[in-house]
Amino acid sequence: MKYICKVCGYIYDPEEGDPDSGVAPGTAFENLPDDWSCPVCGVEKEDFEPYDG
């Protein structure tokens, strides 16, 4: 399941992960560390919502 940042529109795609922040491809959004934040605008996980697209 992809997730979108409500603030900036960044889409977290588990297939890609977030290598810049040390998140390996294949990491589900739920399994991201609690202190992970949006790589574009910096907000925390609570500002993301499921995204289908």
Added chain:
Amino acid sequence: MIGAGAAGFFGAITCAEIHPYARIILLEAGQQPLAKVRISGGGRCNVTHACFEPSELVLNYPRGGKALRGAFSRFHPRDTVKWFAQRGIKLKTEADGRMFPVTDNSETIVNCLVTAAQDAGVQLKTGTTVISAIRSIFADGEKGFEIKLKSGEIFRCDRLLLATGSNPFGYQIAQALGHKIASPVPSLFTFNIRDARLAGLAGISTESANLRLLVGQNPPLTQTGALLITHWGLSGPAVLKLSAWGARLLSESCYQATLIINWLPEFNPETCREKLLAVKTEWGKKAIAANCPLALPRRLWQSIVTNMGIGAEDRWAAISNQLLNQLSQELTQAKFQIAGKGAFKEEFVTCGGVSLPEVNFKTMESRVCPGLYLAGEILDIDGVTGGFNFQSAWTTAWIAGNAIGKINLS
């Protein structure tokens, strides 16, 4: 007003302070307002740039410079400095012109804006995502906007400021209200280059290099400035500027391009060759790799000559004319292949947005949808790194805030 970022806050505060009778509601999708201000400039917030001449200031905007010319004559960096000073926030200027709060903490700016908005009576609603805004005529005959929230709730207003930054839904709202959107693409990024000449040199920087960016058949873009070698390729002010000026072309070419580097901008291939010839006679007995005759980081020099096949023991006296020519080429016209873009964490911005001819820059009111105002990054404006992006947000929002509260007597 939609979007409690830099522009939304500044517009709301300006309007509320100048037009105390205006009732302003600021809607924000995030749980906290000002997310980008908080993380901006590596957590220090590069508020603006110490460039006080509007005609010079506009040269820092790959898109929007022309439209901002007049706007900057009304609110420019000196006004930004004054605005914050009046609220007890001192800014300092760094050697490169970037201005930061003296606290070196973006929280200072966040708190200032939040307090100023509160004091001015702006009502802030966070965790409130707007899903649509439509122009309508209400039952009482008044014209205005109907703002629909994700929760299903509906707000009405007679004027609307759209300051949703680079959020794709913000563009959609503007589009639905009749605006054309220049397609959004990223700006301010680093260049991914895999090249033996740069391998193992991450962290090395040169004070000044001249860069020429060739994208397809387009005329080259050039920049001169500091250059930083990273694990992935190249970064530094000169690269970031090129990324901004070339943002659209690079996006179209899928970030495939050629970069020509002159590591020694004071030389051209010819003068460099002469210099090397002189070195050859003077330093004949010295090893080439171990003795760099030019103002270059030692390890970079070694990497350049080694990758040309010059051995560690090879001496200046033994260098052939052909190799000498080649060396001068490598120093002044080194060719690299850009194979992608990388993130520059301190600042980035979106190129593209609401098409500028559709906006009246005297008021920031839409020319296609009366009562709609636009400010900040949602506009097709973006600057190079250094505080210019916030400055355009402050300026456009200040103008919008002034205009949006005026009572229309007609």
